Amino acid sequence: MPDHKVKLNYNISEKTLTVDPSHLPIQAGDTLSFSSPQGPVSVKLEPSHLFDRDTYSSEDQKPVRVLRAGSYVAHCGVVIAGKTIGWPEEKGWGVGDPPFPLG
Secondary structure: OOEEEEEEEEEOOOOEEEEEOOEOOOOOOOEEEEEOOOOOEEEEEEOHHHEOOOEEEOOOOOOEEEOOOOOEEEEEEEEEOOEEEEOOOOOOOEEEEOOOOOO
């Protein structure tokens, strides 16, 4: 079962948050972790029933375990210099299957 590591990077000049990978199919037993070289991250996973918990924080660094495969979205955010970029302030950045953003 793969351990998926998602990297977040905020481009200050373009004011965009890049998530790599931006499309990530999941299977039961996979794990998800998130990081950014720029600061602590916070993530909200939907729908919550696909995961052992519906949030991830770089403070606890415990990967989220996937309970079952399915379509999902992970709303991602990073704190830079005390300011939150992305989730929970905005739901416009993230990763998922189908590819993010949903619409």
